[in-house]
Amino acid sequence: MSAIYLPCLDGRPDTQFPSTDSALTSPQGLLAYGGDLRPERLLSAYKQGIFPWFSEEDPILWWSPDPRAVLPVEGFHLSRSMQRFLRRCPYHVTLNHNFRAVIEGCASTHVEGTWITEDVIAAWCDLATIGQAHSLEVWCGHELVGGIYGMALGGMFCGESMFSRQPNASKLALLQLCRHFSDYGGKVIDCQILNPHTHSLGAREIPRQQFLTQLADLQKRIIPSECWVKKRLF
Missing domain, CATH: 3.30.70.3550 (Leucyl/phenylalanyl-tRNA-protein transferase, N-terminal domain)
Incomplete structure (x- = not known):
């Protein structure tokens, strides 16, 4: 061998x-x-x-x-139960209000989250400081109950991790990311590796070469800087 x-x-x-x-x-x-x-x-x-x-x-x-998991921003699967939840949703969602809290939330709530070490947290916070990494925060009152973070490359958002401390919090974070990114010309969320949760929300697998071609094309897409300005989304 x-x-x-x-x-x-x-x-x-x-x-x-x-x-x-x-x-x-x-x-x-x-x-x-x-x-x-x-x-x-x-x-x-x-x-x-x-x-x-x-x-x-x-x-x-x-x-x-290979294959690679992706979620087209217009392909988010909004279930009937999630639609009902949104009508009485107790949460609100912000953009880039507390990146460190989101990545630390991912590290502490995932069973597989041990890979988000202090070095990883520091590296991603550095990326956020220079405007290359972004977070969405889900709040219930003043309590952070969920979120998602990743890197924006033109029309593709490389989703790195998300977490929930309350029902539907991570789903809401991903939904709002898809809607907000789409409003500014974004096209695809890179989910890296498919899992049952992201699959249920609309993610699918494509061949690596197709993903790389898509990535190269979407990096050329100009997304207005306003897209990533700190704000409330929902």
């Missing part, structure tokens, strides 16, 4: 990643390891359809899975 070679990013320039065609099929999409989480490397990775995902005890692992 031949050994599997996995490239190491240590010592490489921030923008240099292996071709996504070289990603492993088992585990699906694993591309490289090492490097760091500086904003320059993270931005380069996401622009190439690559993202980090690793446990606290592991080195940084970089992925580009």
Whole structure:
């Protein structure tokens, strides 16, 4: 049996990643390891359809899975029960009011959330500071009960994680992201890997090459800066 070679990013320039065609099929999409989480490397990775995902005890692992999960912003599945909930919804939603609280909420509420380490939190907060990462917060009164965060690349929003502490909070965050992003010309939410929750909300799988072509095209789309100005959405 031949050994599997996995490239190491240590010592490489921030923008240099292996071709996504070289990603492993088992585990699906694993591309490289090492490097760091500086904003320059993270931005380069996401622009190439690559993202980090690793446990606290592991080195940084970089992925580009095939297939890829995406949610067209006009394809959100609004169930009848969610429609009823919205008519009496006790929550309100804000944009970019407290990025750190959202990413910390994702880290603390997900069983699989241990990969959102303090280093990951710090790296994403750096991205938010320079206007490359954004959050939607769901509030019940003054209590943060849900949210979503990710990176905007033109007409694509790379959704990284979301959380709920109360019923339907993460669904509302994703719905409002889809509606708001669509209003400003956004087209697709990258969901990375399909799971039952995102599938129930309208996400679907497409081949990696189709995703990369879509990503390259949507990065060229000009989204008005007003789209990401701090505001109340709902």
